[in-house]
Amino acid sequence: MRRTVRWQALLIGLGMALVAILLTYLALTYTTVQAPTAGGTYVEGIAGVPHYINPLLSGYNEVDRDLCALVFSGLTRFNERGEVVPDLAESWEISLDGLTYIFHLRDNVYWHDGTPFTAADVVFTVRLLQDPDYPGPPDIGALWRTVKIAEVDDYTVQMTLPEPFAPFLDYTTTGILPAHLLEGVSSADLPTLEFNLSPVGTGPFFVAEVETAEGQVQSVLLERNHRYFRPGTLVDHLRFRFYPSYSAAFRAYQQGDVEGVGRVQLEDLPEARQEEDLNLYSAQLAQYSLIYLNLAEADDLPFFQEVEVRQALLYGLDRQAIVQDLLDGQAIVAHSPIVAGTWAYDPQIRRYEYDPERARALLDEAGWVLPPGGGTRSKNGRPLSFELLASTDPLHEAIAGEIARQWGELGVEATVVITAPVGVRDALERRSYQAALVDLALPGDPDPYPLWHQTEITRGQNYAGLDHRRISEIIETARIVVDRQQRIDLYRDFQQVFADEVPAIMLYHPIYTYGVSTKVKGVQIGPLMYPSDRFATVNRWYVATKRVIISQAGNP
Known part of the structure; x- marks a missing residue:
């Protein structure tokens, strides 16, 4: 007997299917979310x-810098890899000789009072930076005084350098000031302006x-x-x-x-x-802590002239334990004088993981003999002992003490000397120290020239007294070539030589922790x-x- 499907049942089935499709569509289309x-x-x-919500004066005060970051814009800014990227300038060109920079400005930018932003504002700001009476950081004023600036049109600015200087774009991150509000103001007047607490930015x-x-x-x-x-x-x-x-x-x-x-x-x-x-957000800062070894005092500190001793000091230091035990994990062990994670950092750099046995072997091979009953190693009657200078900061005191303890286990005597932070700075500037625990804040560009070049030994910031021609040649070249890949290659070479020579004991990069609701x-x-x-x-x-x-x- 044949079965048949009544047409009424078929219509009901089709109707139910249509209703299901419609309900699905409505659910997907009209379901709401926050x-x-x-x-x-x-x-x-x-x-x-805050004292000066003014980007030309904010360099000395972290609060001012915080507020300026929200109120002002520069021609450029840094991204998370330390690369300079567009901000008020939407693009730029660099001449083949590395001397001329042409910035093309955005034409849709307005000051907070509604006035259009133009090239005149850039020229005005640079003129203030070039003023001999500029009261901001001296190195910034000195750099800008070498630059020729011209307003090509309302949205184009040309800057010309006397010689190639690859880190120049770092300086263009400085916030721009409004010419229409501050015209006639001199650099010397900047600290006295009411503008500093009622600023107008972009x-x-x-x-x-x-x-x-x-x-x-x-x-x-x-x-x-x-x-x-x-x-x-x-x-x-x-x-x-x-x-x-x-x-x-x-x-x-x-x-x-x-x-x-x-x-x-x-x-x-x-x-x-x-x-x-409270959510906690953590990130590495462009800073590092290190121990400077005074390499310039060859007569008084001959052991620092021996690369085996310097390598042994690094191998014999459990930096990860210091990070975990004294810094509560709020740091990353540093392997390079260039900040990890930035565009110039070489992740393949030689690393000195904690290896006290290798440290002892290096000292033995270098002729630094440990007495039979233990104690301080010596060579030709000279003990392997020196002073380790640290500031009165409680954390620095604790870290210096732990470093001295660990080195003591190798037969190296480091006597911790505590002084006020200004005392540490003065000792570095006079080169009147033996070893020193120091925190360094780095600029955006990775240029290591001021810290490690031979010409900076006497009066500059080469506090270690590193007199190494190969390193100097590399970083000389790296600051005049504009091509990014060439600079990466040069900084890789610099980091490799630095790692082999160990002219200072790299410790850690601090972690910044931010708490937000x-x-x-x-x-x-x-x-x-x-x-x-x-x-x-x-x-x-x-x-x-x-x-x-x-x-x-x-x-x-």
Whole structure:
């Protein structure tokens, strides 16, 4: 017997299928989710107070640098690899001889007061930097005074150098000032301007309010710049409250006065990690700590002239243990004088992993004899002993003590001498030290010339007294060639020779830890040239959300 399907049943089946398809479409199309939107305020506590929210004067104060990073823009800026990338200049060309730079400026940039940004602002700012009375960092003024600048048209600037200088683009990250507001002002007048606390820039935020009490700035309110040339900024307001220390700022967070801490100090980390509503973001800083060995005092410190001794000191140092035990993991062992992760760093560089047996063997081979009962090694009647200078900073004292202890196990006597930070600096400048524990902050460009070139031994920053012709030749060439790959190759050679020679004991790169409320989303930080670079991705942050149809999510 044949079965037949009634047409009514067929229609019902088709109808149910259509309903299912329609419901699926509606679910996918009209289901809502929370998506970022403009609005909201983020309040951060930082240590110190602002004095000059002015990019030409901010070099000496971290608070000023933080605020300038949000209020002003430079021709260029650094990305997370330390590369110079466009900012107010959308592109540039460099002549084949490396002398002429032509910058093409964006034509859609406005000052916070609505005035268009033009080449005249760039020329005006450079003229202030060139003024002999410029009160900022002397090396910056000295460099700019060698540059010829010309306004080609409203959106083109030409700069000419007297000789090739590859790190030049590093200097073009300086924020630009508004000529229409400061015309007629001299460099000597810059520190006295009311502009310094009511600035007008081109950055993603403008200063909306400065709160003072008894002549001291208590807080600064920044408001979103709706004219900013980079789209996407969503947070309406950033408020910064100022405290005598970052520990005080963290206490303010615990009391609910702020929602984030500009830097979480080592001593506050254990408590900070317990805060459920505080996200901690960590990134490597463009700094390193090292032990300088005075290589210039060959008569008094002959052992530092022996590469085997220098290598043994490095092999015999458990730097990872120092990072874990004394720095709570807030550092990365340094293997090079060029910051790891930046474009010039060579990841294949020779590494000195902790190997005390190899250290002892090197000292034995070099003729430094350990007495039968232990103690300090000696050679030809001279003991392998020296003073290790460190500052009164408690962390430095602890690190220096641990280093001396570890070297003591090799038969090397390092006597720790503690002095005020200014005493360490003076000893370095006079070259009147034997070994010294020092922190160095590096510029954006990896140029190591000031620290390691022969010409810097007497009056410059070659505090180690490194007199090595091959190293000097490499870094001389690297600062005059413009081609990036050539510089990478040269810096690879420099790092290889440095690793073989060990003219200083590289210790670690510090880690910067930033605490931000969990209500703030989209925060990301990478390797930092400066602490203010934590705001490099501020245009991705948001605190406000709205419910939107899922198909429209991503379009705040």
